[in-house]
Amino acid sequence: MALVEERLKDVALDSPGRLGAACAATLSAGGKRVRPLLTLLCARPDRQLGEPVVRAAAAVELLHMATLVHDDVLDGAELRRGRPTVAKEFGLDVAVSAGNFLLARAFSELAGTRDAAAVAALSVAAVGLSEGEVLQRDQTRVVTLARADYERRCERKTADLFAVSCRLGAGLSGSEGGSVAALAEYGRLIGLAFQILDDVLDCSGNEADTGKRPGADVRDGTITLPLLFALEVEPGLGESLARDDLGAAEVATVLRTVAHSGALERARAVAMRYIEDASSVLSTCPGPVERELLAQVAAQVVARYS
Amino acid sequence: MALVEERLKDVALDSPGRLGAACAATLSAGGKRVRPLLTLLCARPDRQLGEPVVRAAAAVELLHMATLVHDDVLDGAELRRGRPTVAKEFGLDVAVSAGNFLLARAFSELAGTRDAAAVAALSVAAVGLSEGEVLQRDQTRVVTLARADYERRCERKTADLFAVSCRLGAGLSGSEGGSVAALAEYGRLIGLAFQILDDVLDCSGNEADTGKRPGADVRDGTITLPLLFALEVEPGLGESLARDDLGAAEVATVLRTVAHSGALERARAVAMRYIEDASSVLSTCPGPVERELLAQVAAQVVARYS
Helix, strand or coil: HHHHHHHHHHHHHHHCCHHHCCCHHHHHHCCCHHHHHHHHHHHHHHHHHHHHHHHHHHHHHHHHHHHHHHHHHCCCCCCECCCCCCHHHHHHHHHHEEEEEHHHHHHHHHHHCCCCHHHHHHHHHHHHHHHHHHHHHCCCCCCCCCCHHHHHHHHHHHHHHHHHHHHHHHHHCCHHHHHHHHHHHHHHHHHHHHHHHHHHHHHCCCCHCCCCCCCCHHHHHHCCHHHHHHHHHHCCCHHCCCCCCCCCHHHHHHHHHHHHCCCCHHHHHHHHHHHHHHHHHHHHHHCCCHHHHHHHHHHHHHHCCC | HHHHHHHHHHHHHHHHHHHHHHHHHCCCCCCCCCCHHHHHCCCCCCCCHHHHHHHHHHHHHHHHHHHHHHHHHCCCCCCCEEEHHHHHHHCCCHHHHHHHHHHHHHHHHCCCCHHHHHHHHHHHHHHHHHHHHHHHHHHHCCCCHHHHHHHHHHHHHHHHHHHHHHHHHHHHCCHHHHHHHHHHHHHHHHHHHHHHHHHHHHHHHCHHCCCCCCCCHHHCCCCCHHCCCCCCCHHCCCHHHHHCCCCHHHHHHHHHHHHHHCCHHHHHHHHHHHHHHHHHHHCCCCCCCHHHHHHHHHHHHHHHHC
């Protein structure tokens, strides 16, 4: 991971003026670095870690950061991980350009591997991310949302990038096709669990732990799995969730109703199922593969929310 | 070009909901398609046109369109080519996502060639485009701007993409290194001329011909070559150009002063010099190369502004 961090730092140093400052702020704000970690752990453990894998790890994190910067523009968010967002600190114009810069740098980082299949895989994930953003907005305040449509959004927004993070680590370290496919599927399942648990946390977390105010999805009308489950038990919630002018007290009431409905436990159980499926896929992966460490990552995704 | 248009149309058809509608609107708004034309014309004329070259032509236009969509977000522009911008018609959120989608699709289109060097070249241009955007904003209302800094911005914003458009056409059709380098330089020079003439047109054009109101650069404080030349003759202009609250009458007065200063002719002469240099590069290009057609493109870049 130290090599990945160094590559990420070079990206900010490479870019001039306010662009560099905005990228440096985004990079140094930290984050869990789950995606590059997956890339490194999916590399063949019986070979030395090569530059292509490190480049891929940096690339998936750069692409992820690009979407965070742009998401904050679209959401008008002022804080991320307890710090001012790029949009807030540097202005919308720098934030849009910084997102584009990070997206383009993700591709130049990966193109340095000279592996066209790797670039193709990342570009498919990047296309999906932008589709996921628009899907989320098209689905805003649609309280009749089907669970399949919620899951499609999770795939595009989160799981596809987790899958490609694993795929690149496996593929660029010379794993054979069966392992690459199994690890990509492991990543997809972890990604789905990760997104669902993130959506649960938005309902149940507190600002001191998460660095952001809970209830953002309720306020923004983003219909997530816990909200869908709560709607099944308390259809009356639909009226509140369809409104775009909820006050803080009303958001708190919605969150209490969701918590009392059992929806949080149910959504957590769905996420746990994905984690179990991910472990199953891992155990059937032909290998060689870092089974133990990857199982630990799966466990940590869950631990964050328990 | 028909094959390129088909590929571009497929991009819009591929994407769901409002994203597809926004992309379709951007694509069908037309435009000169100069960049993909350069890609096709830079392909070796002694070989049949292959799919990689057509993919590259589509990719450079997709990247160009992505920047247009995002530029309109940043500028708050309501019209482009006489039609509502994506930002105006579909909202800022769809516009940011549509720009990201087009950028990602540019890379997936080109990654389909399986040529990693081509993807690397495009990613360098994409990084430069985002740097150019921020440079332009950092330089806003800086009336003491050095000409070299203006030119650096033109390279990042325009000339690099023209250069890579030519480089990809030549490289992906199997041209030898000398030809690829010469054609990339030809593209760079045409791109510089194109940008300077565009900046002249913003001072001298009228809405009926150009589809946009003249004087946008004066209003926005974007210091261009004609404005730099006018400032040499009429330093008093600096006071107006440094202001962010010019009314329509004041913008018109500035444009008249610029026209009377001889700055437009001088800037046009600089552009003509780049066009001549481009022709010289072309004549020394080892070939085989479409010399006549490429010379015609150079002539057309100029003709638009005479």
